Each structure stands twice: as structure tokens, then as C-alpha cells.
Amino acid sequence: MDEFILIFRHEDGMKVASPEQIQAWMKQTMDWIGGIAAQNKFVSGNGLPFENARVVKATDTGPVVINGPFGDIKETLGGYIIVKAESVEEAVEFAKGSPVLQGEGNSVEVRKIARGDGTH
Amino acid sequence: MQQQDLIPGLFRTEFQKIVAVLCRSFGMENMEAAEDIAGETFLAAMETWPYKGIPENPAAWLYTVAKNKARNYLRRRQLFTGKIASRLQQAEQINEPAEIDLSARNITDSQLQMLFAICHPAIAAEAQIALSLRILCGFGIEEIADAFLTNKETINKRLQRAKEKLRAEKVAVEFPAEKEIDQRLATVLTTLYLLFNEGYYSESHEAVLRPDLCLEAMRLTYLLLENKSTNQPAVNALLALMCFHASRFPARKNKTAGMILYDDQDEALWNYELVARGAYYLRQASTGAVISKYHLEAGIAYWHTIKADTAGKWEAILQLYNQLLQMEYSPIAALNRTFALSKANGKTAAIAEAEKLQPTGNQYYYTLLGELYSGINNDKAMEHLQKALSFARTAADRQTISRKMDGLAHQTDIE
Numbered sequence: 001m002d003e004f005i006l007i008f009r010h011e012d013g014m015k016v017a018s019p020e021q022i023q024a025w026m027k028q029t030m031d032w033i034g035g036i037a038a039q040n041k042f043v044s045g046n047g048l049p050f051e052n053a054r055v056v057k058a059t060d061t062g063p064v065v066i067n068g069p070f071g072d073i074k075e076t077l078g079g080y081i082i083v084k085a086e087s088v089e090e091a092v093e094f095a096k097g098s099p100v101l102q103g104e105g106n107s108v109e110v111r112k113i114a115r116g117d118g119t120h
Numbered sequence: 121m122q123q124q125d126l127i128p129g130l131f132r133t134e135f136q137k138i139v140a141v142l143c144r145s146f147g148m149e150n151m152e153a154a155e156d157i158a159g160e161t162f163l164a165a166m167e168t169w170p171y172k173g174i175p176e177n178p179a180a181w182l183y184t185v186a187k188n189k190a191r192n193y194l195r196r197r198q199l200f201t202g203k204i205a206s207r208l209q210q211a212e213q214i215n216e217p218a219e220i221d222l223s224a225r226n227i228t229d230s231q232l233q234m235l236f237a238i239c240h241p242a243i244a245a246e247a248q249i250a251l252s253l254r255i256l257c258g259f260g261i262e263e264i265a266d267a268f269l270t271n272k273e274t275i276n277k278r279l280q281r282a283k284e285k286l287r288a289e290k291v292a293v294e295f296p297a298e299k300e301i302d303q304r305l306a307t308v309l310t311t312l313y314l315l316f317n318e319g320y321y322s323e324s325h326e327a328v329l330r331p332d333l334c335l336e337a338m339r340l341t342y343l344l345l346e347n348k349s350t351n352q353p354a355v356n357a358l359l360a361l362m363c364f365h366a367s368r369f370p371a372r373k374n375k376t377a378g379m380i381l382y383d384d385q386d387e388a389l390w391n392y393e394l395v396a397r398g399a400y401y402l403r404q405a406s407t408g409a410v411i412s413k414y415h416l417e418a419g420i421a422y423w424h425t426i427k428a429d430t431a432g433k434w435e436a437i438l439q440l441y442n443q444l445l446q447m448e449y450s451p452i453a454a455l456n457r458t459f460a461l462s463k464a465n466g467k468t469a470a471i472a473e474a475e476k477l478q479p480t481g482n483q484y485y486y487t488l489l490g491e492l493y494s495g496i497n498n499d500k501a502m503e504h505l506q507k508a509l510s511f512a513r514t515a516a517d518r519q520t521i522s523r524k525m526d527g528l529a530h531q532t533d534i535e
Contacts, residue, residue, distance in 0.1 A: 027435075027439075030439055030442050031438070031442065031461070031465065033442065033446065034438070034439075034441065034442025034443075034445055034446070034457060034461075035473050035476070037442065037445035037446045037449060037454075038445050038449075038453075038454035038457050038458065038473065038476075038477060039454070039476055039477060039478070040449040040454070040478070042445070042446055042449075045446075
């Protein structure tokens with residue numbers, strides 16, 4: 001069994017959705033994660049709030065600190081969860097259930113986590 | 121108290137107090153001597169009381185006899201070690217044995233310290249529970265064997281191994297150091313939680329519920345609350361959970377000792393005083409920044425004390441299960457979460473989730489699927505219930521599942 005990180009990229013929900021939509025989206029996310037945990041496949045996860053975020057960028061004149069957005073607005077990192085899966089296909093099946101994907105242009109990136117034993 | 125209940129009653133309350141105090145004074149390595157002395161004290165009562173009459177204060181009588189016996193034991197031991205010591209030419213001071221202190225204060229302290237000693241991380245959980253029942257709750261070997269669905273020999277061996285381990289690890293009867301307390305308390309809570317569950321989900325053929333095990337677990341948890349450094353949010357949450365569960369004892373049992381499932385329970389039989397106690401401890405638990413699994417489980421149990429089926433209730437239960445499973449997976453929590461999902465989000469959503477779960481190797485998984493499919497696809501529901509029936513081990517379980525099958529057949533007839 002390997003561990004995979006599912007990385008969510010989406011717009012800042014606070015800006016595009018109503019409080020009711022955010023509430024519904026939160027419930028869907030909690031139910032989605034609960035469903036993974038009920039299969040004993042959940043490892044950990046966290047949201048990455050959009051406020052108080054900075055990007056430190058290399059330029060000719062040295063590092064420059066900028067406030068968000070970070071690149072394309074749809075490609076901003078919004079959070080992640082780590083799951084256990086037998087294969088990348090299984091991890092992808094989990095990713096498909098993510099409520100993040102209800103927003104057009106949003107994405108979930110699936111990456112295997114190196115085992116740290118030198119073999120990957 | 122009835123005459124014939126006097127000795128068993130005293131045994132249940134006083135045996136463990138005497139053992140705890142003596143263990144603290146003798147050291148854990150002499151636990152058996154402590155048990156022997158406590159046992160002999162009761163033997164002395166049985167030999168004396170029928171002829172001389174029952175003393176005015178039976179507990180005080182027992183304490184005096186136990187004290188004398190302990191003093192003799194310590195003298196003998198000192199004489200013996202003293203002789204060996206002089207032979208080895210080690211000048212060891214021989215003092216008069218310290219007075220055995222059976223004051224209420226020292227009894228409570230000793231019991232708490234014994235609780236920590238027995239719930240030592242070096243001892244297997246199963247052995248911790250058996251040892252707790254024996255030493256802290258005064259249960260007989262036969263009663264413990266009954267609770268674990270096994271025989272006396274197995275329990276004796278288990279206790280023996282645990283005692284050897286306590287000796288080998290040199291576990292002291294003392295309060296853990298301040299910086300260790302959180303970690304050690306976690307083990308104690310796990311044992312008390314398991315002890316309670318052993319009674320609440322008893323698989324013993326004698327009864328589907330063992331309130332005595334549950335009440336002992338509650339008494340020991342309460343002991344932790346009475347002590348300042350162990351009166352912590354997680355301990356309050358655990359006692360809240362136990363109170364909520366215990367409030368449903370009478371409603372859960374039917375006359376033929378079968379289990380009455382939640383939906384069929386008569387809430388008039390729920391003990392609302394215990395519900396209120398539970399709510400009180402849950403409020404006490406709501407401080408600090410750490411949410412324990414006991415907080416979440418107490419929250420779930422709290423919602424179950426409200427019988428009315430509102431959407432808000434099941435949504436709250438679902439989210440608590442979502443959190444609980446992220447903290448600690450268990451097959452039964454996964455099934456319960458799926459049931460809550462069916463109430464909050466509908467049966468179709470729940471069926472999709474249920475089919476992703478690993479079958480639990482017992483009737484519960486199939487009972488849930490039977491429940492979810494009923495009204496959606498009754499043939500499939502019946503199939504699952506039949507499978508559940510083939511897994512059921514006790515008559516009570518078979519009865520419950522058969523009743524569901526009858527209900528389903530009846531429902532299909534009407535359609």
C-alpha cells in the first residue's frame with residue numbers, strides 16, 4: 001500500500017461562492033473525506049487558507065514578495081489530503097469524488113509520496 | 121442490605137480497597153501477598169461472624185483484621201530478609217513495620233495509583249482489563265472468565281503473566297510524574313473504555329449487557345475526576361460517553377435477555393438523570409484545544425439521547441463520525457457512519473458508500489446493507505439479511521435479524 005497526496009487547485013471559494021454554497025461545499029468535502037476514512041484509507045489532510053498567503057519569487061534584483069493570486073487564478077493551491085491506495089488508479093478514483101471538481105477548470109493532482117526508504 | 125448479600129456486597133466494595141492499600145505498602149512485586157491477605161480477611165469474617173454476630177461496622181472490622189494480618193506478614197518478611205541480610209553481612213536497619221493506613225484518603229490515593237500501575241503500557245490491553253477487574257473491581261476469576269467467554273485457567277494464566285510483567289518492569293505503585301501523566305492517562309482511559317465496552321457490548325451467553333462491568337468502569341473514571349491532575353477534558357468526555365450509554369441500559373434489554381435495537385427502544389425507559397449527568401460532564405469536557413475520540417463519541421451518544429429523527433440530528437452525527445474515522449478507523453464506526461449517511465443524505469448515496477467498505481466478517485455489514493436496500497430493492501435486501509443470518513452467532517442476534525426479515529417480507533406482500 002502506498003501513500004498518495006491529492007492536491008486541490010481551485011479559485012478562492014470565498015470570492016466566487018455565496019455563504020450557502022460554501023456551507024454545502026464544506027459538507028460535501030467532509031462527507032467525501034469521511035467516506036475515504038470509512039475505508040481506512042485516510043492518512044491526513046489540511047486546507048490552505050487564501051488569506052495571508054505570499055509568494056516569494058526570484059528576480060534579477062533578488063527575491064520579491066508578492067501577494068496572491070499565484071499564477072492562473074484556477075491553479076491556486078487550496079488544500080491537500082493524503083490517502084492510502086494500492087495503486088495510482090485507486091488514488092485517482094478517490095480524487096474523482098472530490099467536490100473541488102464541481103468548479104470548471106479546477107483540478108486535483110495525484111502524486112505518489114516517496115517512501116523515504118531510498119527506493120521511492 | 122439482606123443478610124445473604126452482605127459478604128458479596130462487602131467483597132465487591134472492600135476487597136479491592138484492601139488490596140490497593142496493601143499493594144502500595146508492600147510494593148507491586150508482592151501483589152499476590154496483598155491478594156492473599158485480603159482473601160484471608162474475608163475468610164476470617166465468614167468464620168467469625170456466624171458465631172459472634174455481625175459487627176456494627178463490618179468494613180471497619182475487615183480493615184482491623186487486614187491491618188493485623190499485614191503487620192504479621194511484614195514482620196515475618198523482615199525477619200526473613202533480616203536473617204539473610206546479616207548472613208550477607210549487609211547491615212540493614214530493621215524497622216518496626218509501618219502502620220497500614222486504611223483511611224478514606226489513603227484508600228482513594230492507593231486505588232488511583234494502582235489504576236496507573238495496572239494500566240502500564242508494558243501490559244497487554246486484554247491483561248490490563250482482566251487485572252483491573254480482579255484487583256480494582258474485586259471480581260472473581262470465574263466472573264472474569266465469563267465476561268471474556270473463556271475458562272478460569274486461561275484467565276489465571278493471563279493474570280499470572282501480567283503480574284510477572286509488572287514485577288519484571290518494576291512498575292511502582294505511585295502517581296506518574298507530572299510530565300508523564302498525559303501519556304500514562306491515555307493508556308488508563310483506553311483500558312476504562314474497553315472495560316466499559318466489554319460490559320456494554322457483552323457477547324457473553326449469560327447476558328447481552330453486563331451493567332456491573334459498566335458501573336465499575338464508571339466508578340474508576342469518576343475516581344480520576346476527583347483528582348485534580350487527572351480531572352482533564354478527555355476524562356470528562358469519557359465519563360459523559362459512559363453516562364449517555366448507561367442511560368439506555370433498561371431500554372436496551374428485553375425480558376428474554378435479547379437486545380433491543382435503538383429504533384425499537386422505549387424512550388420512557390431511558391434514564392434522564394444519567395442523560396443530564398452526561399450533559400454536565402460533556403460541558404466540563406469542553407475546554408482546552410484538544411478534541412479526543414471520547415469527545416466525538418460522547419457527542420454521538422448525546423445525539424442518540426434525542427429520539428426525534430430530525431435532519432439536523434443525523435447531519436451532526438454524520439459529521440462526528442467523519443471526524444472520528446479520520447482520527448481512528450474502526451470497522452464498526454465505518455458502518456455506523458454509513459447508517460448516519462443514509463439518514464442525512466439518503467439511502468442511494470449510502471448504498472454507494474457501503475459497497476466500498478470492507479465486509480467485516482460478521483453480520484453487521486450485511487445487516488446494514490439489508491437495511492439500506494429495504495424499500496429500494498427488497499430482493500437484494502433479503503439476500504443481504506440472509507447472509508447476515510448465516511453470520512449471526514447468538515440467539516439474540518438471530519432473533520433480531522429474523523424480525524427484520526419478517527418485516528421486509530410483510531412490506532413486500534403489501535406492495
